[in-house]
Amino acid sequence: MHNIEGRDLCFAEAIREALDQAMQHDSRIILIGEGVPDPKAIFNTTEGLREKYGITRVFDMPLAENGLTGICVGAALAGMRPVMVHQRVDFALLAMDQLVNNAAKWHYMFDGKASVPFVVRMIVGRGWGQGPQHSQSLQAMFAQVSGLKVIMPMSAHDAKGMLISAIEDEGPVLMIEHRWLHHVKDLVPENYYRVPLDQAKVLHEGNAVTVAAFSYMALESLAAAKALKSVMGVDIEVLDMRSIRPLDIAAVIKSLRKTGRLIVADTASRTGSIAGELIAQVVETEFHTLKAPPVRIASPDYPTPTSHFMAERYYPTPQTIADAVVKIIGLETDSENYHQLLCALQDNRPHDIPNRDFAGPF
């Protein structure tokens, strides 16, 4: 995916390497979360760090999300640089007071006299019956709060570089990780490097349609793009948005001026989604560029059901994205080409696990 020196590392390994190198780099960094030093090590993202940095820098945590978020904010105000982890983003809801009232506001309300360098990693679950309280995609809710930066890297390369940038940032940064990305491999440089927290990236170039995608949906959009190109000769431009707040609207507009058509693919439910915000911002200034109404691809407006029988259509797939492309361009679906597209994107794997060799933990 990247024309750079590096080794194949999965997303989880890249996060572990980012934490390791950052902690080596700066002794003020401390790491805390429920299960951080336990045998499963937050899906191996914190493996060996307790052994390497000791009990005064790597902590397990009482089951007290709001209190410990505030304690991390206080530690940050007093010179530390805490990194906190929630195995599921749903648990971070217990900490909304400290995130919204203190972490996000402190710098502003005290006129810039103090700041809160604080990273919170939150993992979004999916599949294997994660259900209503273990698989929410709440990025838009966090992004609504001025003072918080919210990022969702998709590749292992960006996970490492963006986590390092987040840790070096002087303010609070929420990094939302999709659980189905943790095992996805990419070329990851060995050195300590930064990826900016405010820039989308072009994953696949094209002139037909702009697909602005978030997190796991960027990976799904890439699969759709490859099939559309090889089967139908349609080139779509896929943007991995990478950052939720700020949104890189300039990158979307640049692509849109080439394509004139916009599809936004989000991991969240439709109503109030960041996809809607992105479209609103684009339409306000680029209405004249649009050849067709913009499209949101998102999950339905009800919680995630647990039973895999009910959850089967809950998540959009590469086929959903390809269909939206076919429709927005106005291509025939009663054609041999379209039939071949369906075959190319056909996926006979169980829908509730990321791939055949993935056996959990979820």
Place this chain on the structure above:
Amino acid sequence: MISDLQPVDDLALFYTMLRIRRIEEALAQRYAEQEMRCPMHLCIGQEAIAAGVSAAIATEDLMFSNHRAHGHYLAKGGSLQGMVSELYGRKTGCCGGRGGSMHLIDLTVGFMGATPIVGGTVPLAVGAAWASSLKKSRQVTLVFFGDGCFEEGVVHESLNFAALHKLPVIFVCENNDFSVYTRRNERQPDRPIFELAKAHGMDAFAGNGNDVEEVLNITKLAVDKARNGAGPQFLEFRTYRWREHCGPNFDDNLNYRTSQEIESGMKDCPVEAYKSKIEKVHSSFKHIISLYEQEIQDEIASAFAFAFSSEKPTVSDAEGKVYA
């Protein structure tokens, strides 16, 4: 290095209380002019806790506070000009006008910040103490909160973590029996607050919050223990709020407490009580008092003058500093 503190001068202790009282009276008097356009919670009647506690710690020690923070801020050494200007929404305010009375800060004297979400700053104090502990500093951190705050889950989460890691933090509960206009017996079962704190695994003490020397002595002991590795300390001081929950006035008209109760509460005045105690040991006390009163009035006049002459921020000042 934080040096051991010298024995406290009784006149200095008295001066701190008197100064807080006179400053808040002046604020109350001018509030009706409607130029201090922010909610204001006065601590009149509760000055002994701010004064006694602050006299037991060093400037390098850290302090967090809540919505009723004027006394804490002033006792810790926070700039009066910065506070008054903040209440008037001026650029020279300690938050540049972004905070008002409920958000005070003066990092030059270790006053880390006050905010009005109940329980909001309690974990921050624990976090700051955690940082001091990790840095092996001798600094202690202190946080003020009320009896209502003790009902918040986040406070118990904070006590748990502080006890677990034996952090140098001192929790100061100002128990005035009221959360806004609701008495404690409508909110909590009949059990002592400090005993519950003790059950978290820390030293806990209770005392008369209107007796400044008692506050000082209890806090000195606690600070000494916290500074020397004995872990968190919890102090509960009983006191009484004279005026309305929010605003400059008395509130007899609301009838949630009797005028007899308010009168009896005001008879237990921390400033007057300490005045009668120390006037006997100072031969020229009357003269000293008149000098103090004059000095404080001059300082107040100059702080108001400073605020009035300070530049007003504009709408464009509201942007920026959202991200560090």
